[in-house]
Amino acid sequence: xxxxxxxxxxxxxxxxxxxxxxxxxxxxxxxxxxxxxxxxxxxxxxxxxxxxxxxxxxxxxxxxxxxxxxxxxxxxxxxxxxxxxxxxxxxxxxxxxxxxxxxxxxxxxxxxxxxxxxxxxxxxxxxxxxxxxxxxxxxxxxxxxxxxxxxxxxxxxxxxxxxxxxxxxxxxxxxxxxxxxxxxxxxxxxxxxxxxxxxxxxxxxxxxxxxxxxxxxxxxxxxxxxxxxxxxxxxxxxxxxxxxxxxxxxxxxxxxxxxxxxxxxxxxxxxxxxxxxxxxxxxxxxxxxxxxxxxxxxxxxxxxxxxxxxxxxxxxxxxxxxxxxxxxxxxxxxxxxxxxxxxxxxxxxxxxxxxxxxxxxxxxxxxxxxxxxxxxxxxxxxxxxxxxxxxxxxxxxxxxxxxxxxxxxxxxxxxxxxxxxxxxxxxxxxxxxxxxxxxxxxxxxxxxxxxxxxxxxxxxxxxxxxxxxxxxxxxxxxxxxxxxxxxxxxxxxxxxxxxxxxxxxxxxxxxxxxxxxxxxxxxxxxxxxxxxxxxxxxxxxxxxxxxxxxxxxxxx
Numbered sequence: 001x002x003x004x005x006x007x008x009x010x011x012x013x014x015x016x017x018x019x020x021x022x023x024x025x026x027x028x029x030x031x032x033x034x035x036x037x038x039x040x041x042x043x044x045x046x047x048x049x050x051x052x053x054x055x056x057x058x059x060x061x062x063x064x065x066x067x068x069x070x071x072x073x074x075x076x077x078x079x080x081x082x083x084x085x086x087x088x089x090x091x092x093x094x095x096x097x098x099x100x101x102x103x104x105x106x107x108x109x110x111x112x113x114x115x116x117x118x119x120x121x122x123x124x125x126x127x128x129x130x131x132x133x134x135x136x137x138x139x140x141x142x143x144x145x146x147x148x149x150x151x152x153x154x155x156x157x158x159x160x161x162x163x164x165x166x167x168x169x170x171x172x173x174x175x176x177x178x179x180x181x182x183x184x185x186x187x188x189x190x191x192x193x194x195x196x197x198x199x200x201x202x203x204x205x206x207x208x209x210x211x212x213x214x215x216x217x218x219x220x221x222x223x224x225x226x227x228x229x230x231x232x233x234x235x236x237x238x239x240x241x242x243x244x245x246x247x248x249x250x251x252x253x254x255x256x257x258x259x260x261x262x263x264x265x266x267x268x269x270x271x272x273x274x275x276x277x278x279x280x281x282x283x284x285x286x287x288x289x290x291x292x293x294x295x296x297x298x299x300x301x302x303x304x305x306x307x308x309x310x311x312x313x314x315x316x317x318x319x320x321x322x323x324x325x326x327x328x329x330x331x332x333x334x335x336x337x338x339x340x341x342x343x344x345x346x347x348x349x350x351x352x353x354x355x356x357x358x359x360x361x362x363x364x365x366x367x368x369x370x371x372x373x374x375x376x377x378x379x380x381x382x383x384x385x386x387x388x389x390x391x392x393x394x395x396x397x398x399x400x401x402x403x404x405x406x407x408x409x410x411x412x413x414x415x416x417x418x419x420x421x422x423x424x425x426x427x428x429x430x431x432x433x434x435x436x437x438x439x440x441x442x443x444x445x446x447x448x449x450x451x452x453x454x455x456x457x458x459x460x461x462x463x464x465x466x467x468x469x470x471x472x473x474x475x476x477x478x479x480x481x482x483x484x485x486x487x488x489x490x491x492x493x494x495x496x497x498x499x500x501x502x503x504x505x506x507x508x509x510x511x512x513x514x515x516x517x518x519x520x521x522x523x524x525x526x527x528x529x530x531x532x533x534x535x536x537x538x539x540x541x542x543x544x545x546x547x548x549x550x551x552x553x554x555x556x
Contacts, residue, residue: 045070052086061091061099068106075298078518081110101130101139108146117150124150137174141167145186157194164190181210181219185226192230200230221247221259229266237270244270261290261300268307277315284308301331364398367391481508491556496540503537506530510553 048063064087071080084106091100108123124146131139144167151160164187171179188203204226211219228243244263251259268283284304291301305328312321371387443456482489488511489504499507502523509519520530538549 061087061094061096064090065099065103065106068103072106072109077110077113081107084110097130097134098136101127101136105139105142105146112146112150112153117154121147121150137170141170141179148186148190152190152193155193157190160190161187177210177214181207185223188226192233197230197234201227204230217250217254218256218259221251221254221256224250225259225262225266232266232270237274240270241267257290257294258297261287261297264290265300265304272311277311281308281311284311302328305331485511488556498540499537503533503540506533506537507553510550
């Protein structure tokens with residue numbers, strides 16, 4: 001297990017609410033943690049969602065993007081993307097360039113979380129151009145943050161630092177201390193990734209000093225956590241612990257769950273590095289207790305559940321290890337997002353291997369006891385010792401081989417699931433582009449100005465080029481899918497030769513546990529049309545109307 005510390009840095013991880021609110025609304029973390037909410041009241045976002053559900057056409061582009069941000073904070077990335085796209089369409093209708101740039105930032109974040117970096121960069125670049133054209137410095141800074149984060153994810157820390165220095169120059173020209181504070185924090189993170197710990201400490205200290213000057217308690221807490229994380233990576237554990245304890249002391253006044261979870265999680269990693277298993281488990285439990293009660297800390301919770309399971313496994317407490325792995329799986333299921341495909345399949349596969357390992361262990365123990373009994377009965381003590389040693393050695397070799405197989409198979413499943421998720425995202429993007437092409441064709445049909453028609457035709461060519469690049473999406477999806485579920489399509493075809501590629505695609509989505517709304521969205525059809533498709537599939541498979549198609553497909 002690779003130790004991953006909790007550096008509080010940017011808008012893409014668990015701290016996204018803090019930074020996004022600050023960047024978009026221009027408030028400090030101190031204001032954010034007072035009684036000021038992201039929305040006017042606690043019920044405003046629910047009211048907005050209800051208005052959308054009721055078909056209220058007066059919902060603005062900014063309000064759509066607020067809903068998208070809300071779902072992003074909740075790790076509901078499919079819904080976040082859906083409302084960001086609604087915000088994009090509404091912003092273009094209202095000619096609201098600020099709202100348009102804002103939703104590009106949100107889409108960039110979502111695609112970044114999916115690992116589709118090219119699309120993420122494209123959205124951040126669109127936001128940056130709008131910010132430059134219409135003089136929205138806060139949008140430009142946001143876009144540079146996003147681009148820098150992509151470079152960090154690709155371990156291109158020097159490029160990230162170059163982008164962040166440009167953002168810092170803009171912040172200096174604006175004269176906003178809190179802008180500079182957040183950029184100092186992000187630069188410190190990139191330096192940390194580059195293992196330039198001295199510079200990282202310097203920038204985190206600048207972030208802390210501004211927090212002191214502005215009396216921004218939470219800014220000071222976050223800076224101290226990041227200073228501690230840098231010292232931990234340096235191996236200077238005593239200073240790391242001092243920073244974490246000072247952050248804990250300041251956080252008493254704000255009682256911020258994010259900070260508490262980060263502090264406890266990082267203390268656990270310090271004690272893990274020092275070999276103190278009891279303290280490691282104690283602090284992981286504290287972090288899990290906090291993260292379990294906060295939807296916005298889902299990534300912390302998943303990470304901590306996996307880490308504590310590994311700690312219990314190290315000391316041979318396999319029951320506790322399995323208990324926390326089970327919680328990891330259950331929580332992953334509850335997210336109900338595309339991340340579910342990547343994470344839960346991986347952990348479920350791991351459980352199957354561990355169950356086999358436990359069975360092998362029981363068989364080896366039974367064999368050992370039987371051997372001892374037979375040898376004891378024959379009173380051949382020397383032979384007893386030799387057979388016990390032989391049995392133990394054989395068991396140990398088998399166990400070591402099984403562990404190696406578990407690691408290799410887990411890596412293969414993880415890679416295949418990432419490719420499968422990328423294929424699903426590609427289909428969503430293609431559907432969006434096809435709608436845009438249809439919209440452009442309708443405009444061209446009504447356009448009388450030759451120059452404008454020429455521009456729109458060029459735009460149409462660009463869109464069609466994008467579609468051509470994804471024409472093989474079915475074959476690509478089928479290839480990735482069959483790596484995870486071999487022979488699935490062959491089984492279906494053997495049951496009925498009337499199934500079309502679209503029928504097979506619907507069956508594959510059902511096999512992946514996607515909901516009806518998600519399947520309809522990926523296929524760009526209505527729920528009713530999807531229901532009609534399912535009835536046709538039942539008929540082709542010789543199933544009655546009352547038969548359970550979902551259960552039938554999962555049994556294949």
